[in-house]
Amino acid sequence: MIPVRCFSCGNVISSVWDEYKKRIQTEDPGKVLDDLGVERYCCRRMLLTHVELVDLLAPYQ
Amino acid sequence: MDIDIIELSERKARFVLSGVSASFANALRRSTLAEVPVLAIDDVNIYDNTSVLFDEQLALRLGLIPLKANAKNYNYPEECSCGGLGCASCQVSLTLSAEGPKIVHAGDMVSTDPDVRPADSSIPIVELKEKHKVVVEAVARLGTGRKHSKWQAGVAGGYKNMPILIIGDCDTCGKCVEVCPRKILKLEGNRVKVTEIIECSLCKLCEKTCDMNAIKVSDDPESFVMTFETSGNITASELAIEAAGSIKKRAGQLVEILETLG
Ligand code: SF4
Ligand code: SF4
Ligand SMILES: [Zn+2]
Ligand SMILES: [Zn+2]
Numbered sequence: 214m215i216p217v218r219c220f221s222c223g224n225v226i227s228s229v230w231d232e233y234k235k236r237i238q239t240e241d242p243g244k245v246l247d248d249l250g251v252e253r254y255c256c257r258r259m260l261l262t263h264v265e266l267v268d269l270l271a272p273y274q
Numbered sequence: 275m276d277i278d279i280i281e282l283s284e285r286k287a288r289f290v291l292s293g294v295s296a297s298f299a300n301a302l303r304r305s306t307l308a309e310v311p312v313l314a315i316d317d318v319n320i321y322d323n324t325s326v327l328f329d330e331q332l333a334l335r336l337g338l339i340p341l342k343a344n345a346k347n348y349n350y351p352e353e354c355s356c357g358g359l360g361c362a363s364c365q366v367s368l369t370l371s372a373e374g375p376k377i378v379h380a381g382d383m384v385s386t387d388p389d390v391r392p393a394d395s396s397i398p399i400v401e402l403k404e405k406h407k408v409v410v411e412a413v414a415r416l417g418t419g420r421k422h423s424k425w426q427a428g429v430a431g432g433y434k435n436m437p438i439l440i441i442g443d444c445d446t447c448g449k450c451v452e453v454c455p456r457k458i459l460k461l462e463g464n465r466v467k468v469t470e471i472i473e474c475s476l477c478k479l480c481e482k483t484c485d486m487n488a489i490k491v492s493d494d495p496e497s498f499v500m501t502f503e504t505s506g507n508i509t510a511s512e513l514a515i516e517a518a519g520s521i522k523k524r525a526g527q528l529v530e531i532l533e534t535l536g
Contacts, residue, residue: 214327214335214398214399214400214401215398217335217338217339217397218338218505222429222430223423223426223429223430223505224429224430224503224505225338225339225340225393225394225397225505225506227397227398228380228394228396228397229396230398231377231396231398232396253430266326267326267401267403270326271326271403271406
């Protein structure tokens with residue numbers, strides 16, 4: 214799951230995750246982040262570098 | 275003391291604070307981080323959790339969700355008339371029950387006080403697959419960032435000294451315009467003009483590049499460009515007011531103590 218807040222500054226970044234994930238299928242991630250108002254690079258890396266593991270772990274639940 | 279507001283929205287404030295010392299500006303910044311009370315989930319009763327997240331992780335995620343509320347309606351548990359046992363004026367409970375397959379969002383939580391709700395309903399809490407289930411009751415209490423960062427009202431608060439740029443004799447070579455990372459210098463006729471001085475990062479690259487030594491970059495030691503942001507649990511203007519109020523209150527307490535000594 215995407216962390217709720219940015220590790221560095223503490224701002225909430227997960228609220229744009231669903232939209233971000235959908236839009237990067239067709240758009241440039243950097244532009245999507247600009248558009249969603251994720252300004253600082255600490256917050257941007259949270260979304261850019263996130264790897265979703267839920268699908269991988271779910272069968273072992 | 276003088277305040278000049280540059281930008282003020284619900285979650286962000288940017289203003290120039292002048293006529294104060296650096297220690298006062300820093301006190302205000304620290305106060306937004308550690309002294310402004312907000313509500314956050316503090317206790318979680320887990321009745322069922324068969325999701326991919328451990329109970330602890332689920333509780334952590336719930337705690338980090340900013341709750342929008344009027345903090346004035348609530349007491350700190352340790353100062354409440356109930357003596358910290360928990361009553362309607364010091365805590366509020368939020369329940370969440372969901373069954374997969376679905377992504378559970380902060381907006382799915384049901385609060386007992388209609389004035390208390392997650393600031394962003396689109397925060398994903400957990401993704402539930404087929405047959406996964408979560409049933410939890412969360413208790414939110416008032417606190418400050420001093421105790422735990424989930425109660426931190428202000429995020430990414432900071433300030434810099436007000437930049438001062440003095441441009442003297444110049445041969446309009448345009449090198450400084452090229453090199454400025456903030457793109458705030460412009461050639462206009464036979465001189466260089468500064469468009470938005472507030473954006474200057476004080477990097478002094480322009481000063482170093484200029485062969486004529488025409489640019490001098492300095493800063494005003496008594497004037498600050500301050501920026502505050504919140505995560506939605508409180509508005510930016512409330513945050514600034516509460517932070518300043520907390521400094522005033524503590525300064526008053528200090529005076530009282532000093533008077534008893536004198
Ligand atoms: S100090 Fe840096 S940011 Fe400021 S005007 Fe010069 S080059 Fe631009
Ligand atoms: S680098 Fe110096 S001389 Fe060249 S335009 Fe800028 S201020 Fe003028
Ligand atoms: Zn950040
Ligand atoms: Zn109480």
